[in-house]
Amino acid sequence: MKQAIKWVMKSEEDTKKFGLALAKQLKSGSIVALIGDLGTGKTTLTKAIAEGLGVKEMITSPTFSIVHEYHDGRLPLYHFDVYRIGEIEEMYELGYEEYFYGEGICIVEWADLIWELMPEESVTIRIEYGESENERIYHVENCNIKEE
């Protein structure tokens, strides 16, 4: 089994700092898999990563379109939310390979639903609720975040 590093987010502010730090580590072609129940903060983390990449456009949940593209940051950002995907075929129909194996950065909410398509080297963040309302526990694979 792969080594997962545990991080504790005590507040939304911690999540924001984490996202900004993660953005610095991401390179052309990086893929971030976000896994966690409703409301664990996958979109909140995505917003922080986007901010770190210099995206000025507003990040909204791509509820009806599976993927939203942002082209005003350091690298193109492709934000997937596959929560409502019916079958894996839909990923082929939207041409996911162009995104996953392209020059930009992909962030995938609910990546567990399309796990067979996720490259093994993806930065994987499993998010759980913590003990208090605003606490979240992260289990991070394939990335060494350095906090400042």
Ligand SMILES: Nc1ncnc2c1ncn2[C@@H]1O[C@H](COP(=O)(O)OP(=O)(O)OP(=O)(O)O)[C@@H](O)[C@H]1O
């Ligand atoms: N430490 C934290 N990190 C992230 N979000 C937090 C934290 N503490 C509280 N929150 C709140 O939790 C909520 C997370 O909502 P968000 O839409 O980001 O979750 P999500 O995982 O994307 O949900 P969905 O599965 O519906 O897409 C927000 O209301 C946010 O303010």
Ligand SMILES: [Mg+2]
């Ligand atoms: Mg979300």
